[in-house]
Amino acid sequence: MTHQKRRQTLKNIALATGALAVSRFSPALAGLPSPHQEQTSMPPLREDNNPTPPVTLSEAEWKARLTPGQFDVLRNHGTEPAFTGPNWNTKAEGTYHCAGCGLSVFSSQTKYESGTGWPSFYDPIDKSHIGTSTDWKLFYPRTEVHCARCRGHLGHVFKDGPKPTGLRYCLNGTALTFIPAGS
Ligand SMILES: [Zn+2]
Numbered sequence: 001m002t003h004q005k006r007r008q009t010l011k012n013i014a015l016a017t018g019a020l021a022v023s024r025f026s027p028a029l030a031g032l033p034s035p036h037q038e039q040t041s042m043p044p045l046r047e048d049n050n051p052t053p054p055v056t057l058s059e060a061e062w063k064a065r066l067t068p069g070q071f072d073v074l075r076n077h078g079t080e081p082a083f084t085g086p087n088w089n090t091k092a093e094g095t096y097h098c099a100g101c102g103l104s105v106f107s108s109q110t111k112y113e114s115g116t117g118w119p120s121f122y123d124p125i126d127k128s129h130i131g132t133s134t135d136w137k138l139f140y141p142r143t144e145v146h147c148a149r150c151r152g153h154l155g156h157v158f159k160d161g162p163k164p165t166g167l168r169y170c171l172n173g174t175a176l177t178f179i180p181a182g183s
Pocket residue numbers: 098099100101102103147148149150151152
């Protein structure tokens with residue numbers, strides 16, 4: 001392959017994968033808020049789907065594994081801006097896993113359109129896969145939801161959801177990895 005042909009081939013690959021488009025548009029350079037759409041390219045921390053034993057990593061280890069957006073949400077209880085995170089409007093069948101450790105936490109079967117701009121569910125995939133705590137970050141208490149295995153912050157749960165539970169698990173898409181059914 002000539003040098004010129006090789007360059008052209010590489011350019012085509014970059015175009016096909018969107019690499020050029022990404023390099024030309026950086027939200028940070030453009031002064032826009034980060035869309036928090038980074039997905040980790042690392043393999044799941046654990047292959048099994050058991051909530052125990054717990055996963056405990058140091059802050060440095062989490063930083064090395066997670067994207068900055070994921071670290072902010074999962075480890076610092078951050079909140080992605082509405083309508084910007086991954087999968088807030090995804091309707092495909094599949095399961096949602098903790099982006100920190102890979103534990104399944106929610107399913108498309110209980111996902112619904114809440115109109116909030118965040119992925120919303122009325123029930124977890126298994127009650128033993130999540131935990132809750134009281135969050136006083138705002139001037140009123142909210143119930144924080146986290147992964148039972150690595151304690152990664154996922155979002156909050158409110159009592160204004162649909163039947164049958166009446167609950168609205170309002171989650172950060174950044175904290176979740178979606179795995180389509182059958183994959
Ligand atoms: Zn986790």
